[in-house]
Amino acid sequence: MDFSWMAWTLPTALFFLTIALMLFGMGVWEYVSPGGNPRVGILRFETTRGDRLFVSLLGSAFIHLAWLGLVGANLWWALALSVIYAIGVFRYV
Amino acid sequence: MEKTWNNKAWFMVLPVLVLVAFSAVIPLMTVVNYSVQDTFGNNEFFWAGTDWFLDVLESDRFWDALTRNLIFSAIILAIEIPLGIVIALNMPKKGIGVPICLVLMALPLLIPWNVVGTIWQVFGRVDIGLLGRTLATLGINYNYVQNPLDAWVTLIIMDVWHWTSLVVLLCYAGLVSIPDAYYQAAKIDGASRWSVFRYIQLPKMKRVLLIAFLLRFMDSFMIYTEPFVVTGGGPGNSTTFLSIDLVKMAIGQFDLGPAAALSIIYFLIILLLSWIFYTVMTTSDAQG
Numbered sequence: 001m002d003f004s005w006m007a008w009t010l011p012t013a014l015f016f017l018t019i020a021l022m023l024f025g026m027g028v029w030e031y032v033s034p035g036g037n038p039r040v041g042i043l044r045f046e047t048t049r050g051d052r053l054f055v056s057l058l059g060s061a062f063i064h065l066a067w068l069g070l071v072g073a074n075l076w077w078a079l080a081l082s083v084i085y086a087i088g089v090f091r092y093v
Numbered sequence: 094m095e096k097t098w099n100n101k102a103w104f105m106v107l108p109v110l111v112l113v114a115f116s117a118v119i120p121l122m123t124v125v126n127y128s129v130q131d132t133f134g135n136n137e138f139f140w141a142g143t144d145w146f147l148d149v150l151e152s153d154r155f156w157d158a159l160t161r162n163l164i165f166s167a168i169i170l171a172i173e174i175p176l177g178i179v180i181a182l183n184m185p186k187k188g189i190g191v192p193i194c195l196v197l198m199a200l201p202l203l204i205p206w207n208v209v210g211t212i213w214q215v216f217g218r219v220d221i222g223l224l225g226r227t228l229a230t231l232g233i234n235y236n237y238v239q240n241p242l243d244a245w246v247t248l249i250i251m252d253v254w255h256w257t258s259l260v261v262l263l264c265y266a267g268l269v270s271i272p273d274a275y276y277q278a279a280k281i282d283g284a285s286r287w288s289v290f291r292y293i294q295l296p297k298m299k300r301v302l303l304i305a306f307l308l309r310f311m312d313s314f315m316i317y318t319e320p321f322v323v324t325g326g327g328p329g330n331s332t333t334f335l336s337i338d339l340v341k342m343a344i345g346q347f348d349l350g351p352a353a354a355l356s357i358i359y360f361l362i363i364l365l366l367s368w369i370f371y372t373v374m375t376t377s378d379a380q381g
Contacts, residue, residue, distance in 0.1 A: 004136060005123075005136060006119070007127055007132070008126055009129060009130065009138075011129065012122075012125055016122060016125075031100055058365060062365070065146070065150065065361070068143055069151070073142065073143050075143065
């Protein structure tokens with residue numbers, strides 16, 4: 001099958017591979033420890049670990065956009081900030 | 094009863110995953126790929142990095158269209174949700190009036206979006222339209238082709254006419270599911286009409302209202318066909334919403350890279366706002 005129309009590049013392929021690995025990892029985690037580990041965190045509503053991943057990814061997207069718009073095109077710092085943010089979400093939300 | 098965990102059930106979800114992959118994931122991946130490249134056609138692409146995202150974020154055109162979208166959705170929700178509730182509360186619950194009202198309510202929903210746009214485009218015309226001519230006869234200076242305010246009013250009335258029925262039908266479904274015993278108990282207690290609404294009907298409608306709210310928000314925020322047919326984004330750019338701007342960029346100008354970047358930002362905004370609405374409403378539902 002020819003997928004050249006999808007215009008793949010190495011960075012975008014790595015990006016989607018990372019997302020796929022995260023989802024796979026979440027699947028394995030759920031298999032090992034079913035139930036999603038629901039809890040009420042600092043946002044005062046119940047979240048499962050799937051919710052926390054969603055909040056982490058969505059927040060990371062906006063961190064990158066904000067960095068791009070306000071600081072500049074060097075996104076490595078935005079990535080580092082996103083990782084810290086995701087750890088915070090998984091720890092406290 | 095204790096819940097049984099059976100992870101093999103996840104295999105039952107596979108057909109849906111395949112379907113979603115073809116209808117949503119693969120197109121979304123392609124848009125992401127396009128957003129970091131430039132193309133002049135012929136399936137040739139050149140790396141552009143984050144340039145298109147930067148272009149979009151720094152353009153007034155994007156922020157103006159986003160503001161219009163947010164204002165439009167806010168107005169639509171502020172009108173359609175209360176109006177839908179009021180109409181649903183006043184619809185008959187028994188007798189021949191029920192099917193008549195339901196059919197009347199369903200009619201606008203059955204009309205294709207481009208036809209709705211055409212109906213209102215003709216309806217509002219000052220030279221031949223019933224609305225335009227009537228207002229002109231009454232001495233009201235109405236012209237949606239030239240006046241931005243008139244264009245906005247026309248689009249809002251059109252959307253209210255088209256979609257309030259959806260809110261009505263959802264609310265009505267919530268109302269008819271309330272057992273008579275609730276009303277009888279309220280009557281014995283001497284509850285006022287407002288108390289019945291506040292403590293019986295509204296709580297029972299919460300879930301359907303959540304669906305109505307989300308559906309109307311997402312749909313109004315992504316509105317394209319009706320304003321495109323009625324005003325084409327004008328006069329000037331006064332009714333150019335993000336979707337109209339996106340199509341102009343992608344198809345009109347063949348700027349696929351910037352259009353893809355705009356699509357992703359647009360998608361993220363809808364995702365964020367929908368998640369916030371959903372979370373706030375389900376959390377208040379769980380607490381209430």
